[in-house]
Each structure stands twice: as C-alpha cells, then as structure tokens.
Amino acid sequence: MEINMDFTVRKKLRKCRRGVLKLENRQIQTPGCSLYTRGGAVPHLTRDLLHTVADLPAIVHLTLESTVDQPGAETITKCSCNGITEFLGLEEYVSYLSIKDPFQDIREGYNEEKCVSVWTPGGRKKVDVNLFLTFLQTFKPNIAECLCDTIPASKQTDKRIRKSVDRTLKFLDKCIEEMESKSLSSCNLFGVIEGSNSEKERIRSASETSKRSVAGFVLEGFSSSECEWNHLLQRTVEKLPDNKPRLIHGLGSPGELMNQFQKQS
Numbered sequence: 001m002e003i004n005m006d007f008t009v010r011k012k013l014r015k016c017r018r019g020v021l022k023l024e025n026r027q028i029q030t031p032g033c034s035l036y037t038r039g040g041a042v043p044h045l046t047r048d049l050l051h052t053v054a055d056l057p058a059i060v061h062l063t064l065e066s067t068v069d070q071p072g073a074e075t076i077t078k079c080s081c082n083g084i085t086e087f088l089g090l091e092e093y094v095s096y097l098s099i100k101d102p103f104q105d106i107r108e109g110y111n112e113e114k115c116v117s118v119w120t121p122g123g124r125k126k127v128d129v130n131l132f133l134t135f136l137q138t139f140k141p142n143i144a145e146c147l148c149d150t151i152p153a154s155k156q157t158d159k160r161i162r163k164s165v166d167r168t169l170k171f172l173d174k175c176i177e178e179m180e181s182k183s184l185s186s187c188n189l190f191g192v193i194e195g196s197n198s199e200k201e202r203i204r205s206a207s208e209t210s211k212r213s214v215a216g217f218v219l220e221g222f223s224s225s226e227c228e229w230n231h232l233l234q235r236t237v238e239k240l241p242d243n244k245p246r247l248i249h250g251l252g253s254p255g256e257l258m259n260q261f262q263k264q265s
Contacts, residue, residue: 003215005188007021007243009242059093062098066101067084097143099127143215144190146189147172149164152223153197154196165204175189190216191209216244217244229252233248
C-alpha cells in the first residue's frame with residue numbers, strides 16, 4: 001500500500017525520540033498533540049474565534065463516531081466538497097480520523113467479527129470494512145486509524161483479549177487489501193495496537209502489525225486510571241519500528257504525561 005508521508009527521527013534519548021513528520025508539504029514536530037473536535041467542531045470555539053488562538057496544533061482530530069451521521073458521507077457528497085476538512089472549513093490542518101471518540105467510555109460487547117459499533121446521537125451504527133472505506137473515500141482524511149476491536153484496559157479475560165487482537169489484525173489485512181484496489185492512495189492508514197492489560201498480547205499485536213504495510217501506529221486501550229500503562233507502553237513500543245509515527249488517545253492529563261516523559265529521559 002502506498003504511503004504518502006515521511007517520518008524522520010532527529011534525536012533519540014533512551015526510549016524517547018524527537019522527530020519530524022512530513023506530510024502535505026508540512027513539517028510537523030513530534031512529540032506533539034492534535035486539535036480535538038466533536039462532530040467536526042472544536043468544543044466551545046467558533047471557527048472565527050479559533051483563528052484568533054495562537055500556536056494551535058497542526059493536526060485536527062476527527063472521530064468517525066461523531067461524524068458518521070452528522071455531517072455524514074451523503075451530505076459531503078451532495079456539497080461537492082473535496083473531503084470533510086473543506087466542508088468544515090479546516091483545510092489548513094492535516095486531518096486525522098479515529099474510529100472512536102477518546103472522551104467517550106468504551107462500550108463492551110457490541111463489536112462483531114466483521115464490523116465495529118460506533119455510537120451516534122441516533123444510536124448504534126455498525127461499520128464494516130466496506131462502509132469504512134466509503135467514509136475514507138468521501139471524508140479524504142490525511143491519516144486514518146484502521147477499524148479495530150478496542151476493549152477496556154482492565155477486567156478482560158485472556159480469551160477476549162486474544163479475540164480483540166485477532167479481529168483487529170483481520171480488519172487491518174482486509175482494509176489494506178481493499179484500499180489497494182480503490183482510489184485511496186492519499187490516505188495514510190495507521191495500524192492499531194490492542195492487547196488491553198496483557199503484556200503478551202500487546203507484544204504480539206505490535207509485532208504482527210509492524211509486519212503490515214502501514215504508515216504508522218495507534219496505541220489503543222490504555223488508561224491511566226485502570227492499568228499500569230507506563231510499563232505496558234514501554235514493552236509495546238519496543239516492538240515498533242523507529243521510522244514510523246505513533247499516536248495514542250486519551251491517556252491522561254498533561255501533568256501525567258510530562259511525568260512519564262521525565263522518567264524515560
């Protein structure tokens with residue numbers, strides 16, 4: 001699968017790294033953060049007010065869960081917009097589309113073998129690979145998280161954790177296969193690392209995902225309140241290549257993150 005981004009590590013100190021992500025004629029310094037949105041809008045900020053805020057992140061974070069119905073693919077197609085960022089007036093940002101909203105709790109027991117459930121104001125919506133690729137074709141995000149079977153960071157059986165990893169790898173293989181036959185060369189697909197609180201399954205997920213043709217990685221299912229995420233995170237990233245970017249959602253407060261960076265450096 002074609003990858004339309006380049007990531008360069010500029011400096012590495014122990015387990016920390018600093019780099020530059022080159023995408024869409026932009027250079028984005030890492031580590032960094034993204035601009036969170038809900039339904040395509042930054043909470044509590046109008047578009048005009050947003051432009052008065054200095055030093056905003058270069059990446060805008062959209063979620064399929066909050067955009068699948070509104071605006072939805074049909075509305076964007078009718079408006080003849082070149083993707084969701086043009087529809088939202090956010091063309092100046094690099095767009096990243098995740099499956100779930102990291103500010104919403106994970107609902108257990110609703111994902112299936114061939115589809116993932118997302119929750120909209122109208123209720124549950126099942127998204128399979130074909131529907132997911134339809135949204136990618138219409139939304140045209142620069143970066144997209146692959147379909148994944150994410151489960152909470154604790155209170156999971158070994159069998160359920162293995163199933164989560166297996167399903168996520170199957171979704172990835174199917175998406176890669178289908179994307180090669182569709183006009184989706186502009187979208188950089190990120191593989192998803194699962195495994196809940198199992199070190200063994202985290203390592204297996206990272207090792208297997210690294211073998212696939214992905215542009216980067218999303219580390220899902222971590223929670224600062226439910227597991228010793230620092231140790232699991234260390235063991236997971238050891239299996240990931242240095243030359244590809246990594247994303248992680250809703251891990252903790254800025255203070256918690258800075259404390260962990262200091263421990264690693």
